[in-house]
Amino acid sequence: MKAKTIKGNSTAEIKKAFETALEDGFTPTLAIVFLSITQDRVAICQLLEQKDIAIFGATTAGEFIDGEIGDESVVIMLLDIKKEHFKCVSFETGEEHTQDIAEKIGKTGLDTFKNPAFIIASGGISTDGEMIIRGIEKAVGPEVTIFGGMAGDDFTMTGTYVFSNGKYEITGLVALILDEDKVQLAGLATSGWQPVGTVRTITKSEGNVVYTIDDEPALDVVIKYMGINKNIDEWKEVIVNVGSEFPMQIQREGSEPVIRAPLFANKTDRSLVCAGSVPQGSKIRFSMAPDYNVIEKVIEECESLKENELSNAEALIMFSCKARHLSLGPMVSDEIDSVKNVWGAPMAGFFSYGEMGKATKGKHEFHNNTCSLVVLSEK
Template identity: 90%
Template sequence: MKAKTIKGNSTTEIKKAFENALEDGFTPTLAIVFLSIKQDRIAISQMLEAKGISIFGATTAGEFIDGEIGEESVVIMLLDIKKEHFKCIHFETGDQQTLDISKQIGQIGLDTFKNPAFIIASGGISTDGEMIIKGIESAVGPKVTIFGGMAGDDFTMTGTYVFTNGHYEITGLVALILDEDKVQIAGLATSGWQPVGTVRTVTKSEGNTVYTIDDEPALDVVIKYMGINKNIDEWKEVIVNVGSEFPMQIQREGSEPVIRAPLFANKTDRSLVCAGSVPQGSKIRFSLAPDFNVIDKVIEECESVKENELPNADALIMFSCKARHLSLGPMVSDEIDSVKNVWGAPMAGFFSYGEMGKSTKGKHEFHNNTCSLVAISEK
C-alpha cells in the first residue's frame, strides 16, 4: 500500500495538490480527510468522489501532516489500499443513542470481515465517547481494535461534523472498517498528565455529566481547585483551562487511570459535561499538564510498538487532543514529527476533542488529553 499526504489553505490549493499527487499514475482508493469547519468540505469531497475515492472525514481543531501544523486548513492522506480490504460506513445520531449505533457498526464489521478493526470519527460536541467503545465491543468482543477521535470545530464549540461520500454534515459516527487479516494495525494512546492532590469522589453523575464532587457542585470544585475567582459569565474560559491543564483522572484498580476533560459547564446547576462517561462513585484526582519529558515517553512507547508489533508502516494516523496543543505549545510539533520519524511513513492527523486507542497497559478505550496513534500496513 502506498500513501501520500497533501495540504492546502483553500479548495483551490487542495485541488492543485491533489492533481499533482496523481501525476505519476497513483490511483488512491481511500482518502482520510481532516479539515476546518471553515473549509468547503462538500467541494473537496466531490473532487475525491469524481475519482471514485472513498472518504473518511472529520472537522478539526487544527490539522497536520508530518510535523506541519495548520489552522483552518485541509490535510488529506491518500491511500491505494485494495477496496476489498476496507469499508466506510456512517450513521446519523437521530433518534438512536450512540451505544446502539456503535453496536450496529460493530455488527456490520463482523458481517463484512472475520477480524474487523475500526477507525472511528464522531461528530456532535456532546457525544459520549465511552459509549462508542462499549457498543462496538458488545458486538465484536473485548479484544477488538478501535482507534479514532472526536471531531473538532476550530475550538469554537459551535458544532462538529464527520463526513463521507454523499454525506457531509454527520453529527453521528463515520467508521473505517479494516480487514485485520489483510491489513496490520498497531498503535497506542499515551497522555503524560500526572495526577496530583487528594483523591475525590464523584457523588452524583449521569453518563458524561458530572453534577457533584464530594457533594459540592462540580463546577465550583474545579474553579476552587484552580485557585481562581472567576465570574461565572466567564465559564467558557474556565472550562478551557480545566480541560487543557487540570483534567480529571478516574482511578481504577488493576489498570491505568483514564482521563476525562470537561467540555461544557451548565451555569444553572453548575454541572460539567465531559467527553466521556464518569460513573457515579468514581474516585478521581486532578492532573498537571506534562512536562518536557513527555515527548521522550511518547517516542519510547512508539519504538516499543514498532519493535514488538509493527516493524514497518505504510501510513500513520494521529488523533491528538486539542489540550495537548494548548499545553505543549510549539513542542507539540516536535512530538508529531518525532512520532513520524519512528517509522518514517506519511502521517496525517488532527487535534480532537477526545481520542480512542490502546493504552500501553490496557485495552482499547476512550481517552481525553491523549495522543492516539495508529500505524497501518497492508499485508
C-alpha cells in the first residue's frame, strides 16, 4: 500500500494537486475524502471517478492532513490498496433504523470477507452513533474491528452528509470494509477528560435524547452547572460550551466511563440530543477539559500501539471530536503532528460530531470528545 495526501481550498486546487500526485505513475484505487459542506463534493468526486477510484467521504467541522488544519477546505488521502482487499458501500437512512442499516453493512462485510473490519462515516444531524456499533456487532460479533466518525457541517448544525461513488448526499452510512486477513488495522480512542462533581442520574431518556437529570429538565441542569442565566436565549452557545468543556461521563462497572456530549437542545421540553445513546438510569458525572498533559498521554498510547500491534504503518486516519478542537485550541495541531510523527506515515482526518474506536481498556465502541486513530498497513 502506498498513500499520498493532498489538500486545497477549491475544486481547482484539488484538481491541480491530484494531477501532481499522479505524475510519478501513482495509481490510487481508493480515496478518503474529508471536506467542508461549502465545497463542491460532486465535482471533486467526479474528478476521482474519472480515474476509477473508489470513494469514502464525509463532510466535516474542520479537516486536516498531518497538523495542517483547514477551514472550509478539502483533504484527500489517496491509496493504491489492492481492489480485492476492500469494498465501499453506502446506505441512505430513509425509513430504516440506524441499527438495521448498520446490521446490513455488517452482513455485507461477512458476505465479502471472512474477517471484515469496518471504517464508518455517518451523515445526519441526530444519528445515534451507538446504534451503528450495535448493528455491526449484531451481524459480525462483539470482537469486530470498527473505527469511524460522525460527519460535520462546519458547526452550523444545519445538516451533515457522507458520500461515495455516484451518491453525494447521504444522510445514512458509508463504510469502507477491509479484509483484515490482508490489511492490518490497529488503533485507539482516547479523551483525557477528567470527571468532576457529584454523581447524577439520568432519570428520563430515550435513545440519544436526555429529558431529565435528577428529575430536572436536562438543559436546566447543565445551564445551572455552567453558572449561566437560566433564561438565556443563546441556545447554541450553551450547547457548544457544554459539549466542549463539560461533557457527561457515563459511569460503568468494570470498564472506563464513556463520554456523551449534547449536539443541540430542544427549547420546548428542555431536553438534550446527544450523539450517542444515554440509557435511562445511567449514573453520570460532568467533566473538565484536558490540558497539555493529555497530548503526552496520547503519544504514550500511540508509541505502545506501535510497539505492540503495528510497527510499520502505511496510512493514518484520525477522527477527532470538534469539541476537543474547541477545548484544546491551537494545541490540537500539536496532538495531530505528534501522532503522525510516531509512525511517520501520511495522515488525513477531520473534526467530527462523534467517534468510533477502541479505548485502551475496552472494545470498539462509540465515543464523544475523543481522538480516534486508525493505523493501516497492507500485508
